[in-house]
Amino acid sequence: MRFKLFLAISLAAISSTLAQHVFEPALVRKYTESMLSEFHMYTKYAGPAPTALQGGSPQPESTLLAARQAIVSQISDGQIQAAAASSAVASQISDGQIQALASTPVAPVTQGSCDYWMEGITHQGIAAFNPNASNYQVFRNVKDFGARGDGVTDDSNAINRAISSGGRCAPGSCLSTTITPAVVYFPAGVYMVNTSIVDYYYTQMIGNPKCLPTIKAFSTFAARNGTIGLIDGDPYGPDGLLYGSTTIFWRQIRNFIIDMTNIPASSAATGIHWPTAQATSIQNVVFEMNSDNGTQHQGIFIESGSGGFMNDLVFNGGLYGATFGNQQFTMRNMTFNNAVTAINQIWDWGWTYYGITINNCSIGLNMSAGEPDALSVGSMTFFDSTISNTDTFINAGFSRSSLPLAANSIVLENIHLNNVRIAIENGNNATVLEGTPRNSYIAAWAMGHSYTPNGPNNFSGTIPPAPRPAGLIDVSGNYYQRSKPQYEQYSASDFISARDQGATGNGRTDDTTALQQAIYTALAQQKILFVDHGDYLVSSTIYIPPGSRIVGESYSVILSYGSFFNNVDMPKPVVQIGKPGDLGVIEWSDMIVSTQGQQRGAILFEYNINSPTTTPTGVWDVHARIGGFAGSELLLAQCPTTPNTTVTASNLDHECIAAFLTVHITPSAAGIYLENDWVWVADHDVEDEELTQITVYAGRGLLDESTTGPVWLVGTSVEHHVKYEYQFVNTRNVFAGQIQTETAYYQPNPPAPIPFPYVASYYDPQFPQRTVRDGNLTIPAADGWGLRIVDSQTIAIYGAGLYSFFNNYSTTCSDEGSGARCQNRIFSLEGASSYITVYNENTVGTHYMITIDGTDVAYYGDNLNGFIQTIALFKSE
Numbered sequence: 001m002r003f004k005l006f007l008a009i010s011l012a013a014i015s016s017t018l019a020q021h022v023f024e025p026a027l028v029r030k031y032t033e034s035m036l037s038e039f040h041m042y043t044k045y046a047g048p049a050p051t052a053l054q055g056g057s058p059q060p061e062s063t064l065l066a067a068r069q070a071i072v073s074q075i076s077d078g079q080i081q082a083a084a085a086s087s088a089v090a091s092q093i094s095d096g097q098i099q100a101l102a103s104t105p106v107a108p109v110t111q112g113s114c115d116y117w118m119e120g121i122t123h124q125g126i127a128a129f130n131p132n133a134s135n136y137q138v139f140r141n142v143k144d145f146g147a148r149g150d151g152v153t154d155d156s157n158a159i160n161r162a163i164s165s166g167g168r169c170a171p172g173s174c175l176s177t178t179i180t181p182a183v184v185y186f187p188a189g190v191y192m193v194n195t196s197i198v199d200y201y202y203t204q205m206i207g208n209p210k211c212l213p214t215i216k217a218f219s220t221f222a223a224r225n226g227t228i229g230l231i232d233g234d235p236y237g238p239d240g241l242l243y244g245s246t247t248i249f250w251r252q253i254r255n256f257i258i259d260m261t262n263i264p265a266s267s268a269a270t271g272i273h274w275p276t277a278q279a280t281s282i283q284n285v286v287f288e289m290n291s292d293n294g295t296q297h298q299g300i301f302i303e304s305g306s307g308g309f310m311n312d313l314v315f316n317g318g319l320y321g322a323t324f325g326n327q328q329f330t331m332r333n334m335t336f337n338n339a340v341t342a343i344n345q346i347w348d349w350g351w352t353y354y355g356i357t358i359n360n361c362s363i364g365l366n367m368s369a370g371e372p373d374a375l376s377v378g379s380m381t382f383f384d385s386t387i388s389n390t391d392t393f394i395n396a397g398f399s400r401s402s403l404p405l406a407a408n409s410i411v412l413e414n415i416h417l418n419n420v421r422i423a424i425e426n427g428n429n430a431t432v433l434e435g436t437p438r439n440s441y442i443a444a445w446a447m448g449h450s451y452t453p454n455g456p457n458n459f460s461g462t463i464p465p466a467p468r469p470a471g472l473i474d475v476s477g478n479y480y481q482r483s484k485p486q487y488e489q490y491s492a493s494d495f496i497s498a499r500d501q502g503a504t505g506n507g508r509t510d511d512t513t514a515l516q517q518a519i520y521t522a523l524a525q526q527k528i529l530f531v532d533h534g535d536y537l538v539s540s541t542i543y544i545p546p547g548s549r550i551v552g553e554s555y556s557v558i559l560s561y562g563s564f565f566n567n568v569d570m571p572k573p574v575v576q577i578g579k580p581g582d583l584g585v586i587e588w589s590d591m592i593v594s595t596q597g598q599q600r601g602a603i604l605f606e607y608n609i610n611s612p613t614t615t616p617t618g619v620w621d622v623h624a625r626i627g628g629f630a631g632s633e634l635l636l637a638q639c640p641t642t643p644n645t646t647v648t649a650s651n652l653d654h655e656c657i658a659a660f661l662t663v664h665i666t667p668s669a670a671g672i673y674l675e676n677d678w679v680w681v682a683d684h685d686v687e688d689e690e691l692t693q694i695t696v697y698a699g700r701g702l703l704d705e706s707t708t709g710p711v712w713l714v715g716t717s718v719e720h721h722v723k724y725e726y727q728f729v730n731t732r733n734v735f736a737g738q739i740q741t742e743t744a745y746y747q748p749n750p751p752a753p754i755p756f757p758y759v760a761s762y763y764d765p766q767f768p769q770r771t772v773r774d775g776n777l778t779i780p781a782a783d784g785w786g787l788r789i790v791d792s793q794t795i796a797i798y799g800a801g802l803y804s805f806f807n808n809y810s811t812t813c814s815d816e817g818s819g820a821r822c823q824n825r826i827f828s829l830e831g832a833s834s835y836i837t838v839y840n841e842n843t844v845g846t847h848y849m850i851t852i853d854g855t856d857v858a859y860y861g862d863n864l865n866g867f868i869q870t871i872a873l874f875k876s877e
């Protein structure tokens with residue numbers, strides 16, 4: 001996140017006109033403008049042109065050709081289970097119970113009906129740190145709140161009650177909190193709505209994935225009170241968005257059909273309004289929009305925020321399948337049919353799209369937003385996709401004279417075009433790259449600044465694609481992808497509850513033994529462990545053996561505490577995902593690993609497991625959260641910022657040292673697929689009304705030293721650690737995209753050598769210089785690395801946002817035009833590294849964007865892109 005980017009513009013005038021029939025284009029435009037004025041320093045984008053929302057472009061004459069070739073089928077869960085179980089048996093597990101594990105996997109019970117286990121299990125999640133924990137309801141079935149789902153009744157109020165009841169963090173009266181989590185579950189049905197569903201902070205809206213519930217608008221649907229969309233994740237109030245779009249974390253929407261077809265095509269209706277930040281997702285949703293000539297519908301509208309992830313979405317119809325504007329995002333496996341413009345990209349710094357299918361649209365991706373001298377789309381990374389029966393794949397805004405010079409940086413790879421007239425058109429309406437038949441396959445094409453490894457070169461054209469090691473791709477050559485399992489094929493009896501096994505999750509009781517036992521019991525019985533929402537205190541390592549499948553509830557928290565994890569000279573894993581030598585597969589989703597109080601030796605995640613390349617261990621929406629939340633004991637009261645004191649090793653608050661290393665992928669680990677995992681050291685107190693900043697120290701971010709790979713880092717981000725965010729050492733075969741980092745806001749007070757001593761065995765970087773001078777600027781030279789790669793091969797990074805906004809809590813160092821002087825360097829490539837590719841590296845506040853073996857090779861001033869700096873293509877020698 002970037003702290004406190006709240007809207008300042010008054011929208012009182014707009015709000016007063018909201019109670020009209022549906023949301024009018026002019027209002028959408030005004031909202032967009034007000035948001036963009038907040039982001040003006042990076043976007044210089046005045047919002048869509050007045051005409052942009054008024055009428056659709058003509059559709060191309062199109063005869064449907066064959067649809068996209070069938071996507072390579074995923075490995076079935078049955079196979080995963082078989083592999084996991086047999087490897088688990090083979091591995092050496094000390095606990096006696098594991099010996100009892102049957103070697104024959106239980107075949108999943110195929111439920112013919114709509115029965116979904118999440119509906120059928122006992123609901124006993126608790127919000128441990130809610131003052132009313134014994135009464136607070138985590139799981140809410142909308143039918144228990146009066147929703148009918150009968151296709152007739154207006155369910156809007158009942159659904160809103162299900163979301164809001166229990167004194168939750170309501171927009172307008174609360175900016176954020178972790179103590180009022182909720183799962184809002186929708187059984188199968190058609191839920192009619194006449195006004196917006198307002199989605200609260202820390203809410204998981206989950207539909208039955210076996211029989212997707214439909215949320216369907218009446219023709220009289222009206223967004224009211226500053227809301228936009230059938231579902232609004234962040235309504236507008238008189239002073240702008242009610243939750244800060246860069247501080248909305250930890251929430252999901254999955255398994256729905258959002259049906260807007262009753263709403264007249266002439267009304268600018270929106271499916272989901274989703275200004276959002278890290279650790280959020282929309283998964284498995286179908287958007288049904290009007291596709292009549294002149295339609296004004298859009299499936300998703302995002303105008304601001306600091307990141308996120310989406311997957312498995314289908315958009316049918318609409319003026320825009322979706323409108324997206326946000327700092328950076330990873331989106332994969334999305335299909336757009338019959339929209340005028342499939343994706344309307346209003347601004348970004350970096351965006352990673354892959355597995356995208358676009359069919360029968362006028363334009364695939366319109367990224368021409370902004371004035372010719374102030375383009376607002378920073379960069380675009382787009383690969384493994386198919387565009388069919390569409391006039392223009394990409395409508396860009398760049399031209400010979402456009403500004404900023406590095407704006408609209410583009411990297412395309414592995415793109416199939418069928419019946420597409422123009423592949424890329426520029427801001428002068430000139431065809432930059434013809435479509436079919438000339439280019440029916442784009443192996444790789446890029447435009448922007450390149451360093452290969454030296455530069456800058458300003459180029460556009462065909463490039464050699466990044467090497468794709470066999471282990472990272474599927475049989476069709478696309479990067480392997482696997483969505484978060486929802487275990488549709490299992491029944492409630494295939495799950496066991498951590499709470500039923502004696503773990504309390506109450507935030508007070510030591511649950512180490514009970515939770516460990518629950519993990520072993522689930523494995524022995526070949527069941528899936530359901531960790532009911534709660535905070536599970538652990539005082540020694542929790543071991544997850546191969547074969548385990550674990551799923552949390554609105555991010556159940558494992559919270560380490562005590563002396564075992566407090567020895568900086570003998571760091572210990574909080575959660576050990578396999579032991580060295582373990583073979584097999586683990587699936588883990590929807591949880592958080594955290595620390596409580598001083599934990600100088602805590603390693604939150606230690607991956608040792610060796611999983612098959614074809615069926616990797618998968619970890620989805622499992623986040624690290626260090627400090628800043630109820631129960632962490634690392635809040636404003638304990639860990640205030642001290643920008644006015646020179647912080648030294650002796651005077652710093654050692655009680656706020658909260659982790660040694662957050663994610664460690666060890667040499668023995670292989671076959672690790674991490675998706676939408678946010679690794680966060682808190683920069684502010686989430687429970688505090690003002691979201692006041694705090695100072696919490698965690699030594700190292702994500703260290704990958706898997707000797708063989710493959711490792712996939714899909715939509716991950718790592719923020720605010722001391723020495724580095726991502727570090728790759730002695731590793732190979734990594735796919736990463738989009739990665740995102742932020743340097744700790746307190747640095748260089750103290751600088752990165754403090755408070756964690758250098759440890760050679762962890763390949764710590766060293767920081768010999770405290771500052772460097774460039775002309776009259778003095779620039780910190782001992783801030784943590786965003787990305788450090790040492791002695792590694794074949795790492796392909798599809799989009800990297802490496803940000804340094806602050807210098808000792810002041811942002812003047814990152815202001816545009818002030819010399820990008822928050823820190824001197826951010827990306828270091830060292831030693832015997834080869835086949836390293838980085839597409840669209842975007843930096844903030846950093847003087848040199850690339851450093852190779854201690855030599856700076858890319859100066860920020862050569863790659864200006866508004867508030868950010870962009871290098872489209874980096875390749876090592």
Ligand SMILES: *[C@@H]1O[C@H](CO)[C@@H](O)[C@H](O)[C@H]1NC(C)=O
Pocket residue numbers: 132135136166
């Ligand atoms: C606790 O929750 C119960 C049930 O929702 C409610 O009746 C009661 O007023 C709450 N107490 C407080 C102190 O919020």
Ligand SMILES: *[C@@H]1O[C@H](CO)[C@@H](O)[C@H](O)[C@H]1NC(C)=O
Pocket residue numbers: 154194218220221222
């Ligand atoms: C929906 O709300 C409108 C007022 O905005 C009202 O006229 C209409 O009757 C409502 N429709 C239903 C089905 O409740």
Ligand SMILES: *[C@@H]1O[C@H](CO)[C@@H](O)[C@H](O)[C@H]1NC(C)=O
Pocket residue numbers: 195224225
């Ligand atoms: C709109 O807000 C007003 C005042 O906050 C409230 O009384 C009213 O119930 C809200 N209406 C809807 C439909 O949410």
Ligand SMILES: *[C@@H]1O[C@H](CO)[C@@H](O)[C@H](O)[C@H]1NC(C)=O
Pocket residue numbers: 058293294
């Ligand atoms: C779509 O509507 C526009 C404006 O109303 C009209 O000019 C155009 O002919 C229509 N196109 C088709 C294909 O009906």
Ligand SMILES: *[C@@H]1O[C@H](CO)[C@@H](O)[C@H](O)[C@H]1NC(C)=O
Pocket residue numbers: 071074284311312313314333481482483
């Ligand atoms: C892509 O999403 C669709 C649903 O929209 C799903 O059926 C399919 O399995 C997904 N593909 C992959 C590779 O996950």
Ligand SMILES: *[C@@H]1O[C@H](CO)[C@@H](O)[C@H](O)[C@H]1NC(C)=O
Pocket residue numbers: 059062063064291292317338339360
């Ligand atoms: C293509 O899109 C247009 C406009 O949305 C629609 O009328 C037409 O039916 C679509 N064609 C096919 C084959 O789906």
Ligand SMILES: *[C@@H]1O[C@H](CO)[C@@H](O)[C@H](O)[C@H]1NC(C)=O
Pocket residue numbers: 047048049052057341363366367368369370395
């Ligand atoms: C593309 O987007 C820009 C900016 O929103 C808009 O002005 C333009 O009309 C769009 N192009 C088309 C062909 O829709």
Ligand SMILES: *[C@@H]1O[C@H](CO)[C@@H](O)[C@H](O)[C@H]1NC(C)=O
Pocket residue numbers: 427428429
């Ligand atoms: C590009 O084409 C659009 C639509 O045809 C037109 O409105 C616009 O003025 C053109 N832009 C330039 C620079 O020629």
Ligand SMILES: *[C@@H]1O[C@H](CO)[C@@H](O)[C@H](O)[C@H]1NC(C)=O
Pocket residue numbers: 641642643644
């Ligand atoms: C630091 O000093 C400035 C200027 O004296 C003051 O405004 C600010 O509140 C101080 N900050 C803290 C955290 O004490």
Ligand SMILES: *[C@@H]1O[C@H](CO)[C@@H](O)[C@H](O)[C@H]1NC(C)=O
Pocket residue numbers: 775776777
């Ligand atoms: C620093 O140098 C720049 C360019 O050399 C100059 O524009 C600026 O005024 C100088 N600032 C100070 C404080 O001397």
